[in-house]
Each structure stands twice: as C-alpha cells, then as structure tokens.
Amino acid sequence: MATAYQQDFYTWALDQAALLKQKRFDEIDLEHLVEEIEDMGKSEKRALESYIENLLMHLLKWRYQPYYTGRRSWELTIIEQRKRINWHIKENPGLKSKLPEAIEHAYELAKSGAEKATGIPISRYPETCPWTYAQFTNPEFWPEPGE
Template sequence: MTTAYETDFYQWTQQQAALIRQGLFSELDTAHLIDEIEDMGGSKERELESRLGVLLAHLLKWEFQPARRGNSWRLTIKEQRRRIDRLLKKNPSLKPLFPGTVIDAYGDARLMAAREMDCDDSQFPLECEFTVEQITGDYWPE
C-alpha cells in the first residue's frame, strides 16, 4: 500500500502534524516518523562534518600556500569557526563526536584543498595534524 510518505512527503508531514495536534497518536505513521526524527538529528552531524571540511581545507591552503593568503581565506576560516561554535552550543551532544568528525572531514578537506590549489592531495599529511584546540581556536598555521 502506497502512502503519502512515498508519494507526497510534504502532505505526509502536514498530516502527521495534524494528527499530533489532535492527539490521534494511534493513527501516526510511527515507523516513518522515527526515521525522520533520526534523520533530523543526523543532519546536524552532517552539517558539522561539512563545516569542518571547509574549515580544514582553508587551514591547509593557508598553511601550504602562504603566498596566496588573503582576506577571503581568512574570513572563511573565521566564519566556519563561528558557525561550528554556534552549532556546538545549540547541539552540545555533538561535542563528543567532534574528534571523529574531524577525522572524517579531513579526508574531504585534503581533496577540496588540492582541487582549489590545483595540486595533488599527496602534498598534505594523510592524517589531520591540527588539534581540536587549533581547529576551533584562533590558530593560524605558519
């Protein structure tokens, strides 16, 4: 049996919200609601990973291309640090995941930096050498 969840997600969300407002909990599509709630939480983790990827790529560019350091890179680093800080303040349960997320994001950061610098990713260390404090603090690689 096809449901609105498969055919019209927006309609499904509105139906589920209406059922909750009316207190008709037995009529809820609980299996899909559980999936969607878990996915909502996962989106915050994916946001952290994405922001870390951008930040780490710019830290790599800053370190490995000192002659090209500019305001754009500096501001991107500052912006991502601010956004990561806000994300962690609003979602403190992400803090314990931070070190593992850095590991995952660093692989992407190497590729992003290599693409933007038009070089091979082997130019960069295989593992992230920035500490959590350096990533989130006011550290600027030399």
C-alpha cells in the same frame, strides 16, 4: 499505491505533527516518523562535518600557499566557518561526542578539496588532521606556513 509520505512529504509531515499534538498515536505513521527523526539527527552531523571540512580545507590552503593573493577570501571563510561550527555545537551539544569521527571524515574530504583547489598533491598534507578541535576553532589560531 503510493502513500501520503511518498506523494506529499510536506502535507504528511504537518499531518503527523497534528496527530501528535492531538495525542492520536494510533494513527501516526510510526515507521516513517522514526526514519525522519533519525535522518534529522544525521543531517545535523553532516552539517557539522561540512563546516569542519570547509574550515580545514581553508586552513590547509592557508598553510601550504602562504603567498597566494586570494588569502583575504580564505581568511573570511575561516572566520565564518569557525562561527558556524561554534554555533552548531552550541545548538546541538550532543554532537560533541561525534567530534572525533566528524573531524576524521572532514579532514579526508578537506585534503581532497585542498588538492583540487591548489594543485598541491594530497601526499604533501599530513595524513591525519594536524590540529586539535580547540586549535582550529580558536579565532587566534592561524597555521604557520608548511613545507
């Protein structure tokens, strides 16, 4: 038989919140509540990685296609992703400790995305991220054309 958690997540979540507020801890669906809280943390990390991936992909395109006519769109995306990253870290300072692995993962995806978007083979991009976090989030930083 399906549980409330499986049948109607929205109502289940509201019920769990009500039980917590009422301190009725013995009635809480602890197993699923723990799972959902852990997933919330993972979701924040995935969001950060997504912002970094999008930023790095556009910085790669900026660097390796300096004469592309759609650069204004890239510029706007770069500016927006920098804002999102800075806001996300401000709202979730605990993610700072996850930056090295987030950047590594995001850069791999960014290279693949840049390859698909530009047709430039992935082998032409640096193996590891060529910029530091401080560089790629700096509003004054714009990569010089690459090889």
